[in-house]
Amino acid sequence: MRASNGAAARTGPDDGRSEPSPLSIRDLTVAYHLKPVIWDIDYEAPSGRLIAIVGPNGAGKSTMLAACLDLIPRTTGEVRIFGRPFRSQRGRVGYVPQRESVDWDFPVSALDVVAMGLYHRIGWCRPVTRRYRREALAALERVGMAEFASRQIRQLSGGQQQRVFLARALAQDADLYLMDEPFAGVDAATELVIVDLLRDLRSSGKTVLVVHHDLQTVEEYFDEVVLLNMRLVAAGPVEQVFTPQNLRKTYGGRLALLDRVGNRFTFGPGE
Amino acid sequence: MARGIRTPRTAAPNAARRRRRVMFGVMFGVMFGVMSALIVPRAGVARDGVARDGERIESHADGPADASSLHDPFVRVITLSDHNTRVVLLGTMALGASGGVIGVFMLLRKQTLVGDVVSHAALPGVAIAFLAMEWIEPGTGKSLPGLLVGAALSGIAGVLCVQAIGRWTRVKEDAALAVVLSVFFGVGIALFTIVQRLPSGNAAGLAHFIYGKAAAMKADDVWFIGGAAMLAVATCAALFKEFRLVAFDARFAAVQGWPVAVLDSVLMGLVVLICVIGLRSVGLLLVVAMLTVPAAAAQCWSERLATMGVIAAMFGAFGAGLGVAISAAVPRVATGATIVLCGSAVFLASLAVGTRHGLVWRFARAARREASSMPSAEEGHPGQGGP
Numbered sequence: 001m002r003a004s005n006g007a008a009a010r011t012g013p014d015d016g017r018s019e020p021s022p023l024s025i026r027d028l029t030v031a032y033h034l035k036p037v038i039w040d041i042d043y044e045a046p047s048g049r050l051i052a053i054v055g056p057n058g059a060g061k062s063t064m065l066a067a068c069l070d071l072i073p074r075t076t077g078e079v080r081i082f083g084r085p086f087r088s089q090r091g092r093v094g095y096v097p098q099r100e101s102v103d104w105d106f107p108v109s110a111l112d113v114v115a116m117g118l119y120h121r122i123g124w125c126r127p128v129t130r131r132y133r134r135e136a137l138a139a140l141e142r143v144g145m146a147e148f149a150s151r152q153i154r155q156l157s158g159g160q161q162q163r164v165f166l167a168r169a170l171a172q173d174a175d176l177y178l179m180d181e182p183f184a185g186v187d188a189a190t191e192l193v194i195v196d197l198l199r200d201l202r203s204s205g206k207t208v209l210v211v212h213h214d215l216q217t218v219e220e221y222f223d224e225v226v227l228l229n230m231r232l233v234a235a236g237p238v239e240q241v242f243t244p245q246n247l248r249k250t251y252g253g254r255l256a257l258l259d260r261v262g263n264r265f266t267f268g269p270g271e
Numbered sequence: 272m273a274r275g276i277r278t279p280r281t282a283a284p285n286a287a288r289r290r291r292r293v294m295f296g297v298m299f300g301v302m303f304g305v306m307s308a309l310i311v312p313r314a315g316v317a318r319d320g321v322a323r324d325g326e327r328i329e330s331h332a333d334g335p336a337d338a339s340s341l342h343d344p345f346v347r348v349i350t351l352s353d354h355n356t357r358v359v360l361l362g363t364m365a366l367g368a369s370g371g372v373i374g375v376f377m378l379l380r381k382q383t384l385v386g387d388v389v390s391h392a393a394l395p396g397v398a399i400a401f402l403a404m405e406w407i408e409p410g411t412g413k414s415l416p417g418l419l420v421g422a423a424l425s426g427i428a429g430v431l432c433v434q435a436i437g438r439w440t441r442v443k444e445d446a447a448l449a450v451v452l453s454v455f456f457g458v459g460i461a462l463f464t465i466v467q468r469l470p471s472g473n474a475a476g477l478a479h480f481i482y483g484k485a486a487a488m489k490a491d492d493v494w495f496i497g498g499a500a501m502l503a504v505a506t507c508a509a510l511f512k513e514f515r516l517v518a519f520d521a522r523f524a525a526v527q528g529w530p531v532a533v534l535d536s537v538l539m540g541l542v543v544l545i546c547v548i549g550l551r552s553v554g555l556l557l558v559v560a561m562l563t564v565p566a567a568a569a570q571c572w573s574e575r576l577a578t579m580g581v582i583a584a585m586f587g588a589f590g591a592g593l594g595v596a597i598s599a600a601v602p603r604v605a606t607g608a609t610i611v612l613c614g615s616a617v618f619l620a621s622l623a624v625g626t627r628h629g630l631v632w633r634f635a636r637a638a639r640r641e642a643s644s645m646p647s648a649e650e651g652h653p654g655q656g657g658p
Contacts, residue, residue: 069526087528095526102520106379107576116516120527125509152574168523 020083022047022176022207023068028077030060030067037063041077041232045176046224048205050198052212052238055228056251061211062098064228065178069095081176091120094174096165098181104154110164111149114139117171139171140164142200144193159190166197177201177208184213195221218242294626298572302589302617356599359485360592362493363552363610367561367591369500370549371583372507373541374566375576379518384448385430385539386562390546390555391452392429393422394459397480397550398466405471412471415492415551422480423547429455430539483554483607485595496548503541507580514538515576553607561587564614571625586621590614 023045030038038060045051053061066072068079070086081089094117114136115128122132140146143163148156153164162182169177182194198221201208209226212218218225218238225242227233227250234246377383400421405412429451436447466477479487488496507514516524517534525531542562549558569583594610623630 071522071525090526090528093526095523097520097522101522103381106519107570107574107579108515108519109575112515112576113519116520116523119512119516119529122512124513126512128512 019047020080021045022082023209024080024083025064025068026078026080028064028067028079029075030063030072031075036075036230038067038228039231041228043226043232043235045207045209047207048202049207049223050202050221051207051209051224051226052218052222053209053226053228054212054215054218054250055233059229059250061228062180065095065180065209065211068178069093091172092175094169094172094177096169096177096179096182099158099162099165099184104156104161106153108153109150110140110145110153110156110160110167111136113153113164114167114171117168120172136167136171139167142170143167143197157187159186162186163190163193166194170197175206177206179208179210181211181213183210183217215247294624294629298620298624302585353599355486356595358490358493359488359552359599359606360595362488362496363485363591363595363606364588365493365497365500366545366549366552367565367587367589367610367614368584369503369587370545370558370561371565371569371585371587372504372580373538373545374562374564374587375569375580375583376507376514376518376538377542377562378566378570379576380514380535380538382538383559383563383566384445385433386542386546387559388429388433388448388452388455389426389539389543390550390558391459392432392455393426393546393550393555394480395455395462396421396423396425396428396459397477398459398462399425401466401477402462405469409471413476418477418480419547419550422550423543425455426543426546427539430543479554480550481554481556482605483550483552483557485552485606485610486599488552492551496552499544499548503544504584506537506541510534510537511577511580553610554605557607557611560611560614561591564611564618565590568614568618568621568625571621571627571629574627586614586617590617 021044023043025041025043028038028041029036041064053064055061063072067074067077068081068086079086081093086093111133112128115132117139118128118132118135122128128136137146137149140149143166145160145163145167148160153161156164162184166179166182169179183191186194198208198210202223210222212222219242222238224236225238226235227241227246229250229252233250234241374383374386377386397418398421400418401412403421404414404417411417432451432455433444433447436442436451437444440447442450463477476484476487513524513529513534516527516529517531521531524534545562546555546558549561553561565583565587566579568586569579572582573579590613591610594613595606597613598604598606598609621629624632626632
């Protein structure tokens with residue numbers, strides 16, 4: 001497990017200055033019970049950018065992340081992380097699951113949760129020693145949660161819980177981050193913290209893919225956007241791809257929302 | 272957990288922490304008192320006695336000091352003058368402690384009912400093992416190791432059936448649990464009626480597997496149970512971090528490359544182990560209580576997983592010890608039932624006064640809030656009396 005860490009992988013044979021894309025997806029199809037959820041996705045993520053994955057409910061956004069992380073079987077297709085299969089690159093990928101995916105009544109403190117991001121480095125059967133607790137605390141500090149380290153996680157607000165999850169991924173010190181709706185149901189303060197953190201990650205050369213719901217903030221927060229509705233509708237820099245036409249194609253009949261976004265495009269400031 | 276790092280404890284009111292400590296103290300004080308009354312042999316009472324099953328274990332040349340108290344069964348238990356009671360007590364306490372620890376992880380993995388499936392599914396295994404051993408060599412059917420191996424195998428088969436149904440059919444997990452449990456138990460009962468009809472089957476005492484009979488434990492069994500319990504607890508301690516991760520967030524564990532299925536299987540194996548060694552003493556109907564009741568009670572006391580494990584182990588040992596003592600003192604009371612009842616008493620007490628959402632505290636807080644929202648009479652001055 002530890003051998004698959006970043007350092008070992010970086011000295012791989014296909015190294016060189018032109019490192020392969022952090023995430024490249026080819027012909028990816030995932031089906032549950034013969035019903036396709038995502039269909040024939042081809043995508044190559046540029047390095048060092050903040051990328052939003054946008055699409056209506058049930059468009060397969062989370063499924064796409066899960067398929068990239070080997071959490072669900074791929075029906076067809078191939079996913080490469082920095083040019084290699086995910087299995088050999090686990091140490092370079094940080095994952096932030098949806099907040100609702102766990103039981104927040106679990107008897108652990110915020111620090112315990114963050115330390116989970118270090119478990120693969122600690123290794124089998126070894127305890128979380130002071131050195132790792134200190135690292136976890138540093139990660140909590142980066143999301144402004146150090147003072148809540150010893151709190152049981154149920155006693156945190158939704159936004160604080162989300163920050164704990166982010167800190168856990170930060171503790172991994174990965175090169176590619178996949179985040180499943182980190183902005184869902186968080187307070188304004190947390191939203192600011194997360195945005196700052198994303199920019200921080202970008203400036204240290206990390207690539208971040210974020211499943212995002214709020215179309216209003218896409219332009220402000222992200223560099224690139226992936227529009228997904230079972231198929232890949234469009235992908236690329238926000239200013240080129242995030243257009244009313246593409247959104248209409250992605251969201252289909254849900255016009256009320258679209259017209260609002262469209263209006264912003266047509267008459268908004270900066271047009 | 273955060274030992275070594277000084278983290279500011281925000282908004283952890285001192286009063287609440289003090290109350291928690293006091294309640295811990297009271298609870299464990301009561302438990303410790305009862306246990307020490309049971310375990311510490313009372314001075315001045317002769318240590319020789321006749322074991323319950325009539326076999327003479329040890330005797331002193333001095334002769335009985337007080338014949339009347341020796342024949343009082345309760346005194347015999349209290350003083351542990353029976354070698355047999357001591358053995359049984361130790362064995363079930365080890366079982367209770369390890370059951371509590373495993374139970375905490377099962378509870379948090381939301382798999383408590385799997386223990387029930389394992390124990391019920393063990394029944395046909397016991398019957399088949401008996402029949403097989405009788406068939407191979409008549410008269411050996413009662414051999415305990417053989418029966419337990421049979422129980423373990425069919426318990427595992429039951430769990431595998433549940434997993435297979437969940438994986439390859441559209442039947443939901445709770446339905447799968449119920450179906451497997453009843454099918455295996457039905458098969459087991461059917462086989463038992465066959466066993467009972469055999470000339471050797473009647474004497475085999477296989478019915479004890481259903482209701483449990485701790486008094487039938489022998490010193491060898493205790494070594495076996497103690498070893499198994501140690502193994503279970505040691506495994507939990509070694510894999511503490513991994514079990515915690517998988518129980519809290521299995522998806523994240525999988526992404527990190529931890530073999531979630533393997534860790535789940537290890538935990539399941541420990542459950543099978545506890546169920547199998549618990550079959551004889553508490554019986555398959557109630558062995559699941561050894562896994563769930565102490566863990567559920569511990570949940571009322573702590574917000575730290577490690578503390579929860581320790582508390583569950585103590586509760587489990589305490590309930591088992593008290594249950595054995597009572598059932599040894601009161602004739603014709605099934606040990607398994609008594610153990611579970613004692614555990615339930617601990618559970619109810621924890622629900623009421625547990626430091627984490629204890630009902631008593633909740634009512635007290637509500638009452639206090641109500642009192643403080645009203646204009647308080649105590650604040651009035653002495654000379655408040657009417658105009």
